[in-house]
């Protein structure tokens with residue numbers, strides 16, 4: 220049946236599955252799923268053209284008009300791409316400053332441990348943002364540091380880290396910045412003309428709204444050249460994948476063909492929507508509508524407004540004794556929405572994602588479902604415990 224003229228551009232998932240309010244995998248458009256119905260020969264010219272198109276379109280999102288960067292897709296989940304970036308761009312005698320304020324910063328440091336690359340960590344705890352001045356001070360204090368790793372949106376709390384001021388501090392001292400923009404790229408600008416970085420990574424199933432199966436590295440060509448022979452790993456060698464793709468048009472090992480086809484449709488939708496700015500604006504509207512509604516119900520956010528990303532929001536669990544997260548989760552799922560447990564170590568929390576093929580009307584239904592779930596649980600106040608408010612007070616405006 221053809222949708223009528225008033226049909227929502229964001230209809231519920233066609234097979235009746237719940238909306239995913241999770242930061243990837245996320246709810247994708249039906250046409251993205253449909254794009255996976257064809258089989259492709261990985262060596263065939265048609266698929267090689269698809270790979271070239273994907274690389275070109277992703278690169279265009281960075282504003283690289285000087286042809287200084289290139290895009291290298293890598294099979295696997297986002298973590299594989301982060302590991303590929305670190306192992307390929309940090310020389311064996313390099314030293315890395317990792318800026319951590321959550322799980323993904325910590326994972327970057329753990330990856331460097333595995334790779335045997337020297338590193339130090341500025342660990343800001345669960346969510347406090349690493350600031351440009353402290354990065355500058357750390358670099359001044361340790362001339363051996365060659366690279367800095369920053370997490371663009373730290374998805375474990377939802378904070379949008381101040382990458383621009385970090386990049387400035389790093390560039391001013393002649394060091395190199397590597398950015399994990401997994402959950403932000405495509406919705407939050409990371410323009411190479413405005414923010415100096417050597418390489419960044421993201422993956423198919425985040426803000427471009429594809430399905431999981433590959434990540435991609437976007438790096439300065441000079442860094443790609445310099446990475447030759449440096450990687451610890453055959454399959455995660457970004458230089459080798461880049462050189463092979465440029466020479467043959469093919470991925471080195473079996474590519475996720477269907478995922479690539481789906482991703483091209485996702486890129487088409489991204490472009491039709493209006494690119495990074497429009498995608499970011501829809502997600503910001505999703506966040507604003509959802510946060511306002513949840514606050515009306517009495518929920519409180521971990522972060523003050525200025526740090527809230529348009530990607531995912533952390534809420535404190537209510538102090539009310541009737542509130543049990545697993546029960547709340549199941550009730551939300553029963554109403555058609557999958558939410559996310561929290562990742563804070565100090566107080567109980569949960570998260571609601573704002574990304575995926577959905578709009579503010581869906582977010583209003585999420586809020587209504589949360590209100591109903593509280594009622595069913597006999598929770599008449601969603602106010603968090605005093606410890607949560609005290610914790611939040613640590614985040615100076």
Ligand SMILES: Cc1ncc(COP(=O)(O)O)c(C=O)c1O
Nearest residue numbers: 296297298323372374399401402
């Ligand atoms: C900022 C960030 N880095 C890394 C990852 C790891 O990606 P994956 O779970 O696909 O391996 C994620 C996943 O959500 C992320 O949000």
